[in-house]
Amino acid sequence: MWSRRHVTCNLVTARHIMKLQNKIWLGCAVVVAVVMSIDLTVGYRDLQKSVHDHASEDARIVQGLLMATRRVYHQQFLDSGVALDSHTLGFLPAHALGKISQDFPNWLNTGLRFNNVSDRPRNPANQADAIELQDIAWFRANPTATDRSQDILDAQDKSFFHFAAPIWIEPYCLKCHGERNAAPAAIREAYDQAYGYKVGDLRGVLSIRVPTDELRASATQTWLEGVALRSMGYGVLLLMIGLLMQRLVTRRLAVLEAATQRLQQGDLQVRVDERGHDELTALAQGFNRVMQSLCVHELQVRESTLLLRESEAKYRSVLASSQDGFWLANAQGRLLEVNDAYVAMTGYSRDELLQMQVADLKVDESQAQMLAYLQAVMAGKVGLLETLHRRKDGNLIPVEISATFNGVEGGVFSAFVRDVSKRQETESRIRQLNFFDGLTGLPNRSLFTERATMALAQAHKNVASAALVCLDLDHFGHINDSLGHQAGDQVLVRLTERFASLLNRDDIVARPGGDEFLFLLAGVDALQAQAAVDKLIQGVATPLRMEGQAIAMTVSVGVAMYPQDGADVDALLRAADTANHLAKKAGLNTVRFFTAEMRQAVTQQLALDADLREALARVEFVLYYQAQVSDTGELLGAEVLVRWQHPRRGLVSPAEFIPAAEANGLIVPLGQWVLETACRQLRQWAQVPALAGLTLAVNVSAKQFQRPDFVALVQAVLTLTGANPQRLKLELTESLLVANVEDTIDKMRALKAMGVRFSLDDFGTGYSSLAYLKRLPLDQLKIDQGFVRDILIDPDDAAIAQTIVVLAHAMGLAVIAEGVETPAQRDRLLALGCHYFQGYLFSKPVPLAHFEALAQSTTHKD
Incomplete structure (x- = not known):
């Protein structure tokens, strides 16, 4: 079976090789035929061109001879002094050349013709024919041309090479062809025309016609003889190329063909000879590389098959488990x-x-x-x-x-x-958490806003009013502190149940968080809203029994009416929140409806916020400096205080814009600007010996300090400005410290490692715990001016001040008092052990120039 297949493959291979040989011979024949055709065509074209070149050369020789004869003969005639009359008229070159052209065939009968011709001849034999008239017109259009030639046929269909050269009027020509009255008498008597020429005018052309029939016949005969010789040569070339291709290509391709057949039979070990340096060698090398790749691929397929089986088993195992x-x-x-x-x-x-x-x-x-x-x-x-x-x-x-x-x-x-x-x-629970209060099950602020928006849209459609109520429980934290958070949570749940019984079906209630509740009362006017709020207040006031105790509470309520106080939920929430804030300030159990005065206050607040943003962008803020001195009067440095130089209102008090900046978050970029400006000033003072030892105390807000990147920001400012960190003192408040004790300590330690100092501002006004106060890396405590103001008349203030001094000394901290306005206050503080002061007694907050003048006139220590 294998032998028969092998024989069949060999026969197929032989047929393929035979076809390849035929194609090679045919291809060589085609190439040789094409080359031969090109060769013969080019040869024929070259012979024809040689005919043209030969005729052109003959014509130019005749032209040169005739023109030289004409000029020399004419000059000789003029110089001889021979009188021009009817007997000597024939000696003129124009006459003589005409007779020469007529007599020329008697001496050399080659068919060559030449003559002087003109479109205004004096001799009819010199009249230009149609072709010559074209030449005359062409030379007039191309006066710089020296000759013109073309192949023509005469009336007997004989071919000629026609050559024409212009004859221009020269000065000596004017004697006969100028003005008629100036021409010789013999000329005037003999001719009536061909006068009025000027130098440079075209008189006519020298026409030369060389016969080309015999030249072309001779060239064609030569070409035909060459065809026979070239055919024999190309035949020999074809035979040599064919035999060479037979040896170099066909035999080696037969080897490749046989190897391919073995590959088809599955023999992956077959290889072919790679000897040589030509393209077939490269083909053989490529074949061997393919065979090597196939061997590698087969091995990889076997390995992949094994891996696939293992993977399939694992796949089934994974699916099963x-x-x-x-x-x-x-x-x-x-x-x-x-x-x-x-x-x-x-x-x-x-x-x-x-x-x-x-x-x-x-x-x-x-x-x-x-x-x-x-x-x-x-x-x-x-x-x-x-x-x-x-x-x-x-x-x-x-x-x-x-x-x-x-x-x-x-x-x-x-x-x-x-x-x-x-x-x-889980998603349902998440949705519940996202849109509902986890304790009471009431909608949160997000869902309340969504539902209230739909309710207001319905009210707008029905041209109805509505009320948005913001209700806060007064001192709810006392319940958590006394009874525990679990009891506080139960109070909120019980109140939620009461609210549900007091509201109408279309009303909406929500708990945004803490002890705050929001209500949207649909379809009520102000009086109806007041009545509904009274019911809510009464519901809260009714005592609750918790752990055997009766709990009675009061509320602060803010109310905003739709549509007069706001066209959407956000506006109403802001209005109700404003009213609620004023209700809290007014006392317990108070209701406040949003009013025009409140609106004006809100508008003013918004305007102030906008002005603050523009002020930051335009850098309308300036720093004032209040001196800090020792008990010996030495100037230690200053606390920097920011002032707002408003373009219309002038200098704005910090008491007006600092709370607004705290509320809208602008205190952070403002504080950053203050810090950068103060550090730049420290860098400038470092270059002045009299000011180099001064320190600057910079207040840091809680929002600014609580930023995660606060330490990095301070470090960046110090690097940017080049300020000495040991000359920088950051003043922190007690309320800032208690917010996140561990984070505060970490940040302070990181800044302390850089060399930055810390002062605890307004100490004694907050709720600092000594348990963590001793962990803070402080350098100084600051006695608040509220204790300093009445220190001479209020024993409590004096006792607090003394306690702060004793505590500071016990912790190894310096202590400074602010708000010192009289020598008596200073002396009392000094007696208590406080040795550093700040206040109007020493200097008000002043601009930079005033402070520098004060510093340079006052002793200070490093």
Whole structure:
């Protein structure tokens, strides 16, 4: 069997080689034929050109001879002094050349013709024919041309090379062709025309015609003789090229062909000879490289097959242990394979499932959805489908299906199916947390805003009014502190139940957080809103029994009316919050409706916020400096205080814009500007010996200090400005420190490591705990001016000041008092042990120039 196949392959190979040989011979013949045709064509063209060149050369020789004869003969005639009359007229060159041209054929009968011709001849024999008239016209149009030539046929169809050269009027020509009255008498008597020429005019042309028939016939004969010789030479060349190709190409290709046949039979070890340096050698090398690659590939295929089998086994193992269901189905949706998880998920046995369609597990309304999903997957639109499965016991379970389609062998769907019951429950809980208060179950601010927006839209449609109520429980923190947070939570739940019983069906209640409640009272005017709020206040005031105690509470309430106080929920919330804030300031159990005065205050606040933003952009702020001195009067440095130089209002008090900046968050960029400006000033003072030892105290707001990158910002400012960190003192407030003790300590230690100093501002006004106060890397405590102001008349203030001094000394800290305005205050503080002061007694806050003048006139220490 193998031998017969081998013989058949050899026969096929022989036929292929024979065809290749025929193609090579045919290709060589075509190439030789093309080259021969080009050679003969070029040779014929060159011979024809030589005919033209020969005729042109003959014509130019005749032209040169005739023109030289004409000029010399004419000059000799003029110089001889021979009288010009009817007997000597024939000696003129024009006459003589005409007679020479007529007599020339008697001496050399080659068919060569020449003559002087003109469009205004005096001798009819010199009249230009049609071709010569064209030449005359052409030379007049091209006066710089020296000759013109062309091939023509005469009336007997004989071919000539026609050559024409212009004859221009020269000065000596004017004697006969100038003005008639100036011409010789013999000329005037003999001729009536050809007068009036000027130097440079065209008189006519020298016409020379060389016959070319015999030249062309001779050239053609020469070409035909060359054709025979070239044909023999090209035949020999074809034979040599064919034999060479036979040896160099066909035989080596036969080897490659045989190797290819062995490859087709499965022999991957076959190789061919690579000797040589030509393209066939490169082909042989390429063949051997391919064979080597095939061997490697076969080995890789074997390894891949083994790995694939192992992977398939692992795949089946993974599917068997997967928590997600898995199935295979054909293109018609018939289940072909399922894993154990899918069996458990559906409640059907494996055999039952393999008799079912994919859509059989869907409830009626989701079957069409499933079929549409499979069609989309088949079209390449891969995605997820959430649908319902009906278990064998009839229960419905939500599932998520992720399917793919493989179009090989009729097409197969593969899908993972996940039971998402728990996930949906989690999402429901998350939604509950996102939109509802976890304690009371009331809507939070987000959901309240959404529902209130719809309620206001309905009110607008019905041209009705509404009220938005902001209710805060007064001193609710006391309940948490005394009874515990669990009791406080129960109070909020019980109040929520009371509110529900006091509201109408269309009213909306929400708990944004803490002890605050929001209400949207639909379809009420101001009087009705007041009545509804009174009911809410009464509901809160009714005592609650908690752990055997009766708890009675009061509330602060702010009310904003729609549409006069705001056209949308956000505007009403701002208005109600403003009214609520004023209610708290007015006292307990107070209600405030939003008024025009409040609106004006809000408007002013918004305007102030806008001005502050512009002021930051335009850098309208300046720093003032209040001196800090020792008990000996030495100037230690200053506290920098920011002032706002308003372009219209002048210098604005910090008491007006600092709270606004704290409220709108602009205190952060403002504080950053103050810090950078102060550090730049420290850098400038470092260059002045009298000012180099001064320190600057910079106040840091809570919002500024609580930024995660505060330490990095301070370090960047110090690096940018080049300020000495040991000359920088940051003043922190007690309220800032208690917000996040550990974070505060970490930041202070990081800055302390750089050399920055710290002062605790307004010490004694807050709720500092000694437990953590001793952990803070402070350098100084600052006695608040509230204790200094009445230190001479209020024993309590004096006692507090003394306590602060004793505490500072015990902790190894310096202490400075601010607000010192009289020598008596200074002396009392000095007696208590305070040795550093700040206040009007020493200097008011002054601009930079005033402070520098003060510093240079006052002693200070490093």
